[in-house]
Ligand code: ADP
């Protein structure tokens with residue numbers, strides 16, 4: 038069975054492997070065991086049931102809560118040549134009849150249904166007479182009142198096990214808590230379900246957090262890094278949506294608004310324009326996003342702090358579903374904390390307590406000085422197994438701690454004490470910076486020993502530090518006026534027993550994350566753009582979203598491999614037989630037009646060396662057999678010819694030839710780079726790898742003061758890997 042599944046992956050989806058836990062999830066279905074699969078957004082849950090459905094006899098029924106989700110998945114499956122249909126309330130009687138006919142013909146592999154349709158009397162009887170392979174319940178947290186999206190219709194699914202006692206049920210969700218998981222098992226009456234729980238880390242999301250100052254400028258800076266790409270800007274309030282949207286439009290950005298105050302029609306229109314890439318950016322309240330499956334959202338910006346990390350994870354999680362790098366920027370201010378707190382004032386005591394705990398959780402995330410990936414995972418009870426994620430502002434070194442955090446924190450804390458813990462952050466910052474405001478003089482606070490202690494810094498900076506101390510639980514804000522109090526941990530700082538981390542708002546350039554560097558490696562951006570245009574044209578003609586035609590990952594792989602034949606095109610990740618048949622010639626025409634005109638080589642092998650192991654998913658497919666040029670190059674390397682010589686003989690660029698060499702080194706398990714790199718160079722590379730690891734070429738390159746070129750580093754690392 039797993040062999041058949043592998044074949045189906047290649048044939049229909051153009052994938053050559055599994056994402057984490059996908060294989061285990063499919064194995065459960067094939068051995069007819071119930072299962073609960075918890076994977077984050079973008080973790081590849083749908084394939085877990087789609088692939089077995091294709092290979093097993095009978096019809097798989099998929100329960101899904103939203104028409105938009107069903108439609109998206111059915112469209113995507115149809116594009117891949119898989120026989121799938123849906124029945125929902127928006128369809129006409131004759132449309133429904135044609136689905137029934139297909140079921141009766143026994144040619145349909147997947148049927149998507151809402152829970153109420155599934156369990157309607159007539160339909161249950163009909164399905165009882167149909168051979169079912171298994172039942173998949175998507176968004177399964179909807180059965181649980183503990184989840185964030187309880188749907189009473191889902192509760193009825195508890196009767197499935199009675200109606201279809203012999204049919205396996207597989208449930209899928211991205212919701213992390215144990216409580217919800219157990220509730221799903223119980224509500225669906227699963228029999229001895231296998232629980233498969235993935236890591237909640239989203240390594241391809243690059244998290245950045247900054248205090249909010251001149252928000253429009255901050256937002257534009259992000260947009261300018263993503264020209265022509267799709268993204269979402271979340272605002273807390275409707276009126277912010279309108280004003281941000283209007284201002285961006287005036288500046289010439291391609292934007293549309295979305296919030297609950299608009300007419301249904303306008304909302305729908307804007308959403309469609311976003312999905313079909315007629316506008317780049319949607320500016321929205323959190324009303325936007327549910328049921329949006331657009332896989333190539335490249336950035337999510339929050340112009341204010343959400344009220345919990347759960348919310349943040351869900352909203353930011355809409356970025357980068359395709360596994361490619363995406364940027365999540367959060368701009369916060371201490372004021373956001375105050376707004377949420379006041380909104381929570383009228384909640385019942387117990388609920389308020391929970392809400393406050395969540396609020397301080399996200400606030401710590403904003404102000405805290407730890408790796409963002411680590412912070413989020415810890416919040417959800419998991420751990421990150423690496424010290425440097427390479428994908429957040431902390432780990433990328435965009436933010437630095439100030440020298441002497443301890444002393445500075447002590448100055449701030451003692452000022453709070455001297456002010457009898459009766460003043461807020463703004464006032465305290467004024468005193469510390471030695472402001473001559475009237476109220477300070479009148480209060481005689483210019484006589485305090487802490488007055489002007491931080492006079493070398495701006496009031497803004499000092500205020501930021503105070504917020505950071507709040508976020509790290511050294512200071513508490515109390516009462517209606519957010520009066521500062523020294524918290525328990527704060528007294529330890531005063532005694533010198535603990536050191537907070539205070540960030541220096543560094544004016545550093547924005548760094549390219551490792552994920553971005555890797556997934557663009559070898560990709561010709563001009564060709565990528567040309568292919569993107571082609572994709573938009575195809576999508577427009579066929580009236581389907583662009584990402585269903587080809588994912589961004591597939592486009593990049595095309596612009597990396599630049600195939601000139603249909604055979605080569607099939608090697609592209611995300612291209613199965615059906616897509617090859619439908620679009621192969623059109624795509625090849627663009628490639629064959631573009632490459633010669635831009636002196637670009639075609640039929641390049643993929644470049645797997647730069648992709649670190651944990652990012653296997655982005656790893657382009659390696660060609661199954663060496664091309665002629667590659668084989669010849671291997672033979673010449675065997676004779677120890679230099680790269681220049683080999684490049685000439687095989688008529689390939691030196692970069693491609695180096696790539697062949699790297700593959701050769703790997704295949705032959707060579708661990709000494711001579712004659713392609715000298716001993717001294719190799720020694721320096723080894724030292725560099727010891728210091729900074731081998732995950733990222735760029736880091737090594739920088740570490741070596743740009744003195745050793747990338748090709749040499751590549752060769753060195755390839756050899757090093759064989760030493761281990
Ligand atoms: P989820 O439903 O868990 O959010 P999806 O099913 O939408 O995730 O899949 C996320 C992305 O990963 C999609 O773009 C999909 O095409 C891609 N994907 C899924 N499985 C694989 C695989 N085995 N190899 C490569 N890409 C995959």
Ligand code: ZN
Pocket residue numbers: 407408409410411425426427428429430431432433
């Ligand atoms: Zn990090």
